[in-house]
Amino acid sequence: MTRTIVVIAFLWLAIAGAAVAQAQQQDWSPFEEDPTCLVSRNYFTKPDARNGAASAQGMILQWYVWGDAFARNLHGQDLHRFVECFQSFEGAPDCGLPRNAAVGEVLWGVLNGREVQPGDAADVYFSNPPPADAIRFAAGGVGRCFGKDSQALTLQELGLVRVDTPMEACMGVIKKIHAPWTNAAPYQIDREFAKRPEVRAWVTVVSNLVASNATAPSRQVQACSIAPTSLAGILGGALEKTRSDAAQRMSQAEATRLRLTNRTDAERFAGLNGCQIAYSLVLQGINSRQGTVGKVPDTAIGWALDYEKANLGGKACPPMPLALSAWTQKQPMATFQASPDPYTAFRAGKGPAFGKTLEDWRSFASTWMSRYPTQRVASGKAHSDCAAVLYYARSRAMGPVTNADNGPSAFQTLARLGYTAEAETAMCEHVPVSMLARARGAYDAEEARKRDAYAAEMRRQQPVVPSTLPRQNYLWRNAPTTRCYWAGDTKSGQRQACFTN
Incomplete structure (x- = not known):
């Protein structure tokens, strides 16, 4: 059956700019909005829209809506989860579709940059509507979005439940699912729960609904109209927190309004x-x-x-x-x-915003000191006026940093924002006129203190004159006080001569 419908944006496809909806021909049942479907007609567009995070459930709905045009517009980034539906490996998802190695091989090729060719296995396969089991599987992820083909499916048998949760609360839960190791009251989500297929499918659909810019904010509420039964309690806790936060914000806003309106x-x-x-x-x-x-x-x-x-x-x-x-x-x-x-x-800044060259620092220092009388001082030498003012601004001699509205205080803060040669050269082009004399005095005093300290250190390290030392025996420190030596042989034996120091 051929019908004319309005082309509407598809949720999975977070596109850079939403296309204007136009009428097109479709071969099968057009999409019909339903309160028990996560998807709004605001999210559909032409079938070549793309999204790397598309869920297998979403791909089946796209196939259902666009008919054989679906296969001709498949893209690699769409297929990361959908291709697994046709493959046979341990843990492969059961998408309500018979395993088909030929279709899987074509889709794997699309995943790697090739295209579906007319007459190949995937082109023939997708020229037929999705089977009932695939619709049942997809409805478990996106809701009852398949018109008359999903009317017989109840939310209970799909494992879904109606919820009344604002998008703010839904996104709070999704963040917890993406980071299940983060525990925060009033709800906690563990890692194993976050890995459950129905939870992952719901997160994918809702996240992509929000990521798409093709819908008005008022329509985004539909993205949280239903949820897996296992998520109902968690969403309820998030909803209560959202309502509490909203009430607190309203109370604070009203207090602010009253405070403002009561001013003279x-x-x-x-x-x-x-x-x-x-x-x-x-x-x-x-x-x-x-x-x-x-x-x-x-x-x-x-x-x-x-x-x-x-x-x-x-x-x-x-x-x-x-x-x-x-x-x-x-x-x-x-x-x-x-x-x-x-x-x-500007005075709350920490230096040039986009660079640290001499010109960047010159522009920054010029603006920083623009409200005060300044002068340029000589730089480049160890004992220059530039060295004096930078020492003064960075030392305790000037007192604590206040960043007050006066030239010396402004320069004091500026001098501590950069210590490179480029920064210091630029700063010394904008020195407060009233600061130079005090800076010279403090710098000279510091230099004198350093000279005195150096002289005292040199005196402390002067070598001791030998004549001032006590007399010592440098040749034999451990010599005995009494010593004897051989003086010759006698009839009775050797003769010794002894003396004492």
Whole structure:
């Protein structure tokens, strides 16, 4: 039977951009949405869509929907699990399909880059609809998605159950299944449970539904409309945690709203000028439409970029376009919050963002010190002004680092962000004018201390003059006090002469 249907995105195929649905001819029963099916018609597209994580159950549904076009558009990344359905080996899955070595060989070739050829075993095999046992097997993974061919199948016999679980909770469970060694309340998933076929099939389908960008968020709820019976309790625990977390977030949001709305204007704007207020409103309108009236004008976005450049360079606020001024005056101010000042955010950095060359450091140091009077000092010598200011900024002589809004404090923080020759050369091109004299004094004092310490050490190591030593017998340390020597022979024996030291 031939019918015309709307081409809709297929879940397994996480494609870079969703194709616009168009009418096409199909040979068999078109896909029919059902609350007991994980798949929404939002997930179907032309049969050449691809996904390396396709489940065998999903491939059978694609075959069911697209008919003989399924075989002509098979791709290697689709077949990692499906090809096992036709192979004979210990542990091979029973997909409700007879083992067929010829089809398996063709699919193995597709898996390695070849294509299904007209008239070969796979082309002939897939020119027929999936058998009833294959539909039953596939329904156990994707739900009752096969129209009249699955109407006789009950969720109970498929091992499935209806669930009322938001996608947030479903994805939380899926993360636990992917990492079953991670135990976290209120549910725990062990490794053996995570390996169960029905669990793996459900995870594959739901993960790919979420990965696809072809569906509106409101339709993603269907992806968690059913689940394996063994997962029902776990999903229930995740749902309770999700609801608890959502309630806590709502409570915190309401507390924040009340705190913001109860402020006085002086507290709300805290000395901000018109440019700072407008910049904060533009950022809020770009990043979150919540609480924003009307679209942010294009000229306002360009102005915000100009404001950031001027702010970082210590320059005056650029003129505000009329469209921005009019848009700003329409915005509600009860929950207004100031955005971070660009220069203040810059001062939280740890060095150049994209490189560490001399030019990178020059640009970074120039922006860092742009708000304070600076001067360039000589560098390259051990006793240069550059050495003095870097020593001073990095030593305890200057006191603790505060990164305060003044030149010396800013330079003190800057000097500790890099210790390479490139960084130090760049830093010494932007030394606070008020800092140099104190730096020289501290550096000279340190050099004098080092010289005095060196002289004292040299004196301590001076050799002792021999004349100052006590008299010692260097020739025979252990000589006796009384010594005798032979003085000749006599009639009665040898004669000795003795003396004492």
